[in-house]
Amino acid sequence: MEDVTYTKGLYTATATVRPLDGGEYRGVVSLARDEGEELENTIYEVEATSASEEEALEEAKALAHRILGEIEF
Template sequence: MDDVTYTKGIYTATVTVRQLANGRFQGVVSLARDDATERETTAYEVEAPNTTATEALEEGKALAHRILGELEL
């Protein structure tokens, strides 16, 4: 499954899906600040795992939108 990327100002959120040991899937958002000399990245995980990768990706997208929506530029 391909990663999804969103950008707001100097921030880039990349959504990925990872499979857990129990066979479920979890959405993960990596938030990067692009203006720093050294790129700063913070990872956020969707709280509840999903049964399919598609559901996990959708949850990850929603999390990315919430994170980017809360940022002050």
């Protein structure tokens, strides 16, 4: 499944899916802040697990939107 990337200013959020034991999936968001020479990365996980990759990716995309929406410049 393809990762989905969103950008806001210096921030890039990448939503992806991680398979878990038992056939479930968890959405994950990697938030990168590009300040020229220095790149900061923070990882966020969706709290709930999902039965499908598609559902987990939708949860990760929603989380990415929330994270970027809270960023103030």
